Amino acid sequence: MSTIEARxxxxxxxxxxxxxxxxxxxxxxxxxxxxxxxxxxxxADGALTQTGLLxxxxxxxxxxxxxxxxxxxxxxxxKVACDGDLERxxxxxxxxxxxxxxxxxxxxxxxxxxxxxxxxxxLAERGAHARAAVGVAALPLNASVEVEATFAIK
Amino acid sequence: MSTIEARxxxxxxxxxxxxxxxxxxxxxxxxxxxxxxxxxxxxADGALTQTGLLxxxxxxxxxxxxxxxxxxxxxxxxKVACDGDLERxxxxxxxxxxxxxxxxxxxxxxxxxxxxxxxxxxLAERGAHARAAVGVAALPLNASVEVEATFAIK
Amino acid sequence: MSTIEARxxxxxxxxxxxxxxxxxxxxxxxxxxxxxxxxxxxxADGALTQTGLLxxxxxxxxxxxxxxxxxxxxxxxxKVACDGDLERxxxxxxxxxxxxxxxxxxxxxxxxxxxxxxxxxxLAERGAHARAAVGVAALPLNASVEVEATFAIK
Numbered sequence: 165m166s167t168i169e170a171r172x173x174x175x176x177x178x179x180x181x182x183x184x185x186x187x188x189x190x191x192x193x194x195x196x197x198x199x200x201x202x203x204x205x206x207x208a209d210g211a212l213t214q215t216g217l218l219x220x221x222x223x224x225x226x227x228x229x230x231x232x233x234x235x236x237x238x239x240x241x242x243k244v245a246c247d248g249d250l251e252r253x254x255x256x257x258x259x260x261x262x263x264x265x266x267x268x269x270x271x272x273x274x275x276x277x278x279x280x281x282x283x284x285x286x287l288a289e290r291g292a293h294a295r296a297a298v299g300v301a302a303l304p305l306n307a308s309v310e311v312e313a314t315f316a317i318k
Numbered sequence: 319m320s321t322i323e324a325r326x327x328x329x330x331x332x333x334x335x336x337x338x339x340x341x342x343x344x345x346x347x348x349x350x351x352x353x354x355x356x357x358x359x360x361x362a363d364g365a366l367t368q369t370g371l372l373x374x375x376x377x378x379x380x381x382x383x384x385x386x387x388x389x390x391x392x393x394x395x396x397k398v399a400c401d402g403d404l405e406r407x408x409x410x411x412x413x414x415x416x417x418x419x420x421x422x423x424x425x426x427x428x429x430x431x432x433x434x435x436x437x438x439x440x441l442a443e444r445g446a447h448a449r450a451a452v453g454v455a456a457l458p459l460n461a462s463v464e465v466e467a468t469f470a471i472k
Numbered sequence: 473m474s475t476i477e478a479r480x481x482x483x484x485x486x487x488x489x490x491x492x493x494x495x496x497x498x499x500x501x502x503x504x505x506x507x508x509x510x511x512x513x514x515x516a517d518g519a520l521t522q523t524g525l526l527x528x529x530x531x532x533x534x535x536x537x538x539x540x541x542x543x544x545x546x547x548x549x550x551k552v553a554c555d556g557d558l559e560r561x562x563x564x565x566x567x568x569x570x571x572x573x574x575x576x577x578x579x580x581x582x583x584x585x586x587x588x589x590x591x592x593x594x595l596a597e598r599g600a601h602a603r604a605a606v607g608v609a610a611l612p613l614n615a616s617v618e619v620e621a622t623f624a625i626k
Contacts, residue, residue: 189446
């Protein structure tokens, strides 16, 4: 078992088949060794694990858990891009984190940490990434979090 | 007539001269075969085709039509980047779609499909892209939609 | 003194040590000659220079000043990526500007111009960039502006 797969196994994480896009685009594009991953929602088994706005009923912990699900779905896309071999990951370059929030919510970093921490745990030094985290008015399907990503693979 | 130009002609679409940026930046940057296109508004003949928030008076259909106008303006930038020859397009890699929306609007994918579907129709397999679609509080000039893009060209 | 450093000196700008990320990610990633810079807040000496929403008490001028501080912090990251030599900058490729705003605010370009104009002044032709500027519901720590960036360096 590869290093990354072993860590996922230790964490009890099963990388799912990637979720189908909810619209007319594709889940990721590979070009010149870079994988651009579409914005992933906190979908598990076809249903959103978390809906609603941070600052209006959704806690930071619930938001961070949703961000982790988004990150798992990002890895699902990357796994396909790597033909199943996650060791082909060179680097997680960037995560773009969107948090559905009220205007008075200000803890977006703690929410997106759910995705960032996961990348660090699974990918170790290959998981250290640049990031933007912002609070948006609303997200598709009333999801609480959406995360997009750019990875380098070999 | 090239394939892409022929499709545009069949669709009755005229690619305009690119809209001038509304601020101190430029419409696109070409670097190492990648074109990064600035966020495009639904401008046609110098005026916005759609203003206002989705969820507050602007319908999904109107939003999708505005997204299509943004996509046409993206192609206008790409055409300049390709010195007029759209056949130099290798791939639409990513669209970033911002929908001005109320907090209770959740159909952002259907709005940004106006841009994604257009890319698929015009560019065929070269138009299959990664995407993020989010709902923002407001957009420049009260535009209903803004779309940015990354393309690979040769 | 290099050209860019001379311009900064003329402008009375001191590039600070980069601000530490407020969460579990890093300030920038260098890969294949591209620097992806994390979203920068208007932090100076460890404190935000501007908080609150545009359209609810924060003026365009205050927002633009905050965007300039974000841009200075972007250059701080780039300086580290360039081992201290800003002349290694090839191009500012893209700025992504997020303005915390009310739904009725529409002057986001004027706010983000605070960052774009700064890049143009300091980097001259190397500062001409693609850009997206949008109005988000809220930003980390109640910051008024956040700006992320992509640069090419040699």
